[in-house]
Amino acid sequence: MPRQRKGYNASYHTFFPFFVLLVSHFSLAISYPLPPEGSRLVGQPVTIAVPQNNTQPLESFAARYGQGLSNMLEANPGVDVFLPQSGSTLVVPQQLILPDTVREGIVVNVAEMRLYYYPAGTNTVEVLPIGIGQAGRETPRNWVTAVERKQDGPVWVPTANTRREYAKEGKTLPAMVPAGPDNPMGLYAIYIGRLYAIHGTNANFGIGLRVSQGCIRLRNDDIKYLFDHVPVGTRVQIIDRPVKFSVEPDGSRWLEVHEPLSRNRAEFESDKKVPLPVTPVLRTFIKGDDVDTSRVNEVLERRSGMPVNISAGRSGL
Structure with a gap:
């Protein structure tokens, strides 16, 4: 049973059949028990009601349920990001397929804008939403590194190029913040490699978006949790996999598709969908006799960011 880790100032307690949500105004990672051998499917999707006379933006619901803005937008196409309609329903994508990686340390999948933390000596995984590097200042991909150091109260030293970009917009950045x-890195930083960090924020938005200078941004309660629990030397792997899939122990086949990150400025500014990377392994997976081809096509087109059962003759999301 996945459960939502209690953040600071928790004030809501909502009960669902499969798990308990301990809801904070600020942030909540979701803690999942690791699935049995041969399985990578965890959690259950949740549907919530937008209150009558709603005055809160989508970001408020995303933060309350431990999601990034992109996760909520994928799961709820057409939703008003500034003011979800009162009385409507929102799907919270709390079911997911774990990345096909070693279950050790930190795994960041930039395509789905999620960070997975596998605490040593436990049988759980903590899933946290993240913000990543904007187009032209991408967060590194396909990289294995480690936590080099941690800093309580980081100082931000903008690069000369960053200061020039701000100057073009009429903004002045000091040489050191x-x-x-007021520091854009927030109150805590976990440095990975030489040039990048996992850090907090001084803003109330940007999680689930491409907004940083290349670093990995978390909500403040989430970075505090990682800062307190992740040791120096922890393995960190960064991947870019918009498509995840799994054959479960019962034989069911599941497919989870996210919008891929744009590969260049033209794609970033275009209204057209970015092409999905279809690897030989994925092609073999979706072409089997035991899959529902029409459902596969729907999932690849819809890109809901949620696992879908594509098994022939089986029910699923």
């Missing part, structure tokens, strides 16, 4: 609540 001191630690404190």
Whole structure:
């Protein structure tokens, strides 16, 4: 039974058949028990009701249920990001397929804008939404590194190029932004490699978006949790996999498709969908006799970011 880790100032307690949500105003990672051998499917999707006379933006619901904005937008096409309609329903994508990687340390999948943390000595995985590097300042991909150090109260030193970009917009950036609540890195930083960090934020938006200078951004409660629990030396793997799939122990086949990240400025600014990377392994998976081809095509087109059972003759999301 997945459960939502309690954040600070928790004030809501909502009960669902499969797990308990302990809801914070600020942020909540979701803790899942690891599935049995041969399985990578965890969690269950949740449907919530938008209150009558709603005054909150979609970001508020995303933060309350431990999601990034992109996760909520994929699961709820057409939703008003500024003001979801009162009385409507929202799908919270709390079911997912674990990335096909070693279950160790931190795994970041930039395509789905999620960070997976496998605490040593436990049988759980913590899933946290993230913001990543904007187009032209991408977060590194296909990289294995480690936590080099941690900093309580990081100082931000913008690059000369960053300062020039701000200047073009009429903004002046100092050579150094001191630690404190106005620092864009937030109150905690976990440095990976030489040039990048997993850090907090001084804003109330940007999680689930491409907004950073290349670093990995988390909501403040989430970075505090990682800062307190992730040791220096922890393995960190960054991947870019918009398509995840799994054959479960019962033989069912599941497919989870996210919008791929744009590969260049033209794709970023275009209204056209970015092509999905179809690897030989994926092609073999979706062409089997035991899959529902029409459902596969729907999933590849829809890109809901949620696992779908594509088995022939089987029911599923």
